[in-house]
Amino acid sequence: MLHINKDVTLELLSLSHRDELFALVDANREYLRAWLPWLDGNTSPADTEEFIKAVILQYEAGMGPQYAIFHRSDLCGVCGFHEIDCRNRVGSIGYWISQEHSGKGIMTQSVKTLIDIGFTQYKLNRIEMRCAVENHKSRAIPERLGFQLEGVLRQKENLYGEFVDLASYSLLASEYVLSE
Template identity: 45%
Template sequence: MFRHRVRDDIEIKLLEPRDADAMFALTEGSRTYLRQWLPWVDATQTVDDSKAFIQSTLQQFAANNGFQAGILYRGELAGVIGFHGVSWTNRSTSIGYWLGERFQGQGIMTCVCRAMVNIAFEEYGLNRVEIRAAVENHKSRAIPERLGFQQEGVCRQAEWLYDYFVDHVVYGMLAADWSLVRES
C-alpha cells in the first residue's frame, strides 16, 4: 500500500476499508464546518457511506487514475487529499483536499499539498497541477497561494453547493515553475 512520510508528525497513506470508522467519525465531528464548502457531506450519513467512498478510491488507484490518501497527523486521521484523476495524455491532474476542523491552523495541509505536488511532478512525471477553491473559501485558497501557484481565473457558478452555486478560483502550477518555486 502507498505510504509517504511528509514530516515527522505527518504521513499520507492510501485509504483502506478499515479506515472507514475513523473517516466517518472525522466527518461527523466536523460536519457543520465541512458542509460550508463540500457538497458530499450531507450524503455521508453512515460508516458504510465512508466505506463506499474508500472502495471507489481503491478502484481509482487500481485504474492508475490518481489516488485519495488519508492524512495522518500524529498517527490520527486528520483529513483527505488526492488527485481527482490523471489525464495521462495532457500530463495533468487536480488536487482536492479537506481537513477536520480541529486540525486546522497547524500547517498540515500546506505540507501535505506540497508533498502531493512533488509526487505529481517527480513520481508521476506530470506537467500541470490544478487546484480549485470556492472564491469565498479563503482557508482553502491560501494553500495554493502559499505554494506559489498562479491564479489563472474564476469559473463562474462552477459548483452546486446544496442550494446555490459557488464560483471557483482556478490555480495552476507547471512542472517548470515548480522547480523554480522550490529553489527560492
C-alpha cells in the same frame, strides 16, 4: 506510508480507515459543510466505504492516489488527486481537514507532497486546484505553494442549492521545484 515530518504522515486510503474516517467526517459535518458539497451523500460508514472503494480503483487504474492524513497518529483529513488526465498529463488535487487541525500547516505540507508525487511519479505537466472564491483558508494553500490564479469559474459548484464561484489555480512542471 509517507512521512511528511515528525508529526504528519500520509497513508493510502484503505478500507481499514472506513470507521475512523466516517467518524471524522461526522464530527466535522457542520464545519465541512460550509465548502464541501458531498456531505449529504456521506451519512453512514457504508457511504464512506463506497468512497474508499472508488479511490482504491482510481489508484489501481493509475489515476492518482488519495491519502488519509495523520497528525501524531490522529486521522485529521484527506488529500489526493480527483482525477488524472493521462493524455494531457494534467492532475487535479482536492483536500479537506478537520476543524481542530486547520491552520497548523498540515495541509500545506501534505499537498506539497502530492505535488511532488504528481510531477515525479505521474510525470504530470500541470496540476490544478479549485477552491470556492470565499474559502480563504483553502485558497491560501495553492497561493502558498506557488500556483498561479488563472481565473474564476462563475457559479461552477452547487453548494446545497447555492451556486458558488470557484478560483482556478495551476502549477506547471516547468515552474515546479522538488521539495527538500
